[in-house]
Amino acid sequence: MSSLLFVIILLYLLSAAGYIIFLFAQKEVCHRVAYGLMTAGFVVHTALIGFEFYRLGYFPAQNLHQTLVVAGWALTGVFLLIKYRYRLNILGAYAAPLATIVIIAAFCVPSVAVAPTPMFKSLWLVLHIVIIFIAEASLALACGAGLIYLVQENAIKTKSSRFFLKRLPSLEFLDRTGYLFIVTGFTSLTIGLITGFIYAQLVWGKFWSWDNKEIWSMITWLIYAALLHGRLVSGWRGRRAAIMAVIGFAALLFTFFGVNFLLEGHHDAFTK
Numbered sequence: 061m062s063s064l065l066f067v068i069i070l071l072y073l074l075s076a077a078g079y080i081i082f083l084f085a086q087k088e089v090c091h092r093v094a095y096g097l098m099t100a101g102f103v104v105h106t107a108l109i110g111f112e113f114y115r116l117g118y119f120p121a122q123n124l125h126q127t128l129v130v131a132g133w134a135l136t137g138v139f140l141l142i143k144y145r146y147r148l149n150i151l152g153a154y155a156a157p158l159a160t161i162v163i164i165a166a167f168c169v170p171s172v173a174v175a176p177t178p179m180f181k182s183l184w185l186v187l188h189i190v191i192i193f194i195a196e197a198s199l200a201l202a203c204g205a206g207l208i209y210l211v212q213e214n215a216i217k218t219k220s221s222r223f224f225l226k227r228l229p230s231l232e233f234l235d236r237t238g239y240l241f242i243v244t245g246f247t248s249l250t251i252g253l254i255t256g257f258i259y260a261q262l263v264w265g266k267f268w269s270w271d272n273k274e275i276w277s278m279i280t281w282l283i284y285a286a287l288l289h290g291r292l293v294s295g296w297r298g299r300r301a302a303i304m305a306v307i308g309f310a311a312l313l314f315t316f317f318g319v320n321f322l323l324e325g326h327h328d329a330f331t332k
Contacts, residue, residue: 064108065129065167071101072136072160079152083227091149095140098156102136105163109133119186121193128166131316134193135159135200142201142244148237150228154204184259192252196312198245199284203309205238206302213299235298238305239291246284253277276315283308 078094081087109130112120120126139155142148208228215224216231228234256277257267268274287304290296296304 062167064104064111065163068101068105068108068132069160069163069167071097071104072132072156072163075101075152076156076160079156083150083153086227091152094152094156095143095149098136098152098159099140102133102140105129105133105136118181119189121189123172125166125169125171128162128169130189130193131196132159132162132166134190134197135162138194138197138244139201142240146237146240151201151204151208151237154208155201158200158204182259182262184255184262188252188255188259191248191255195245195248195252196316198241198248199305199309199312202238202241202245202305205234205241206305209234209238209302210299210306213302231298235301238301242284242287242301242305246281246288249281249284253281273315276311280308280311280315283311 075094075097078090078097082090082094109120112126121130135155136159139148139151139159143151143155209231212224212228212234213231215222215228229237256274260269260274261267283304287296287301287308290304291301
């Protein structure tokens, strides 16, 4: 497994380098090479997770090492899918380095053996994990689109950097892209929480137990719900939406990491 993980890191690292070169040089060949390397890395990544699933007999997301591996896989997969549909080439300069960092972190974290139990083999648990990671990947990309929006807006207002003006998409395009990621992420997050409630009911006898992870997951959900409500009802666009996307992702990161290390709850066994 470690050798495959090293191959994945190498491919993602080369892809990240290619996308950064593309950001500066704006040469289509750089983008094509970077995209091909990321696709190759995703294929190997998928094979690794599939092999671990077969070897262990349950979906491999039961400790921090496995969780980071799946997080990097979901981030790459969502980016490749949406990039293929909407040609978000420049976002690769954000997605590829982020995926690389996640997988390097997974490589550095020891894989702690987890004793298999019937609860790990529940279909509801697999659905919950996969859908939640798709949601988190989409919202991570929404944050990236928001950050790029803020950089481009500042470049336009101050006229201090023609570098970004020439290389980044229009504010309208970035706003639409961020909205697409938010809708995708929020929908997936909602479905993921529902499947989690069903799984909790089957395992612990109640769908809600005021677990810290549950509370912060709901807080995160409410932040994105407020963002969508503000956009649809109050006309939130542009800078405000971009800032909210960044704030929402910060809450998501705390739910993912902070709750597990600073607080206690049912999910401790799955992420440490």
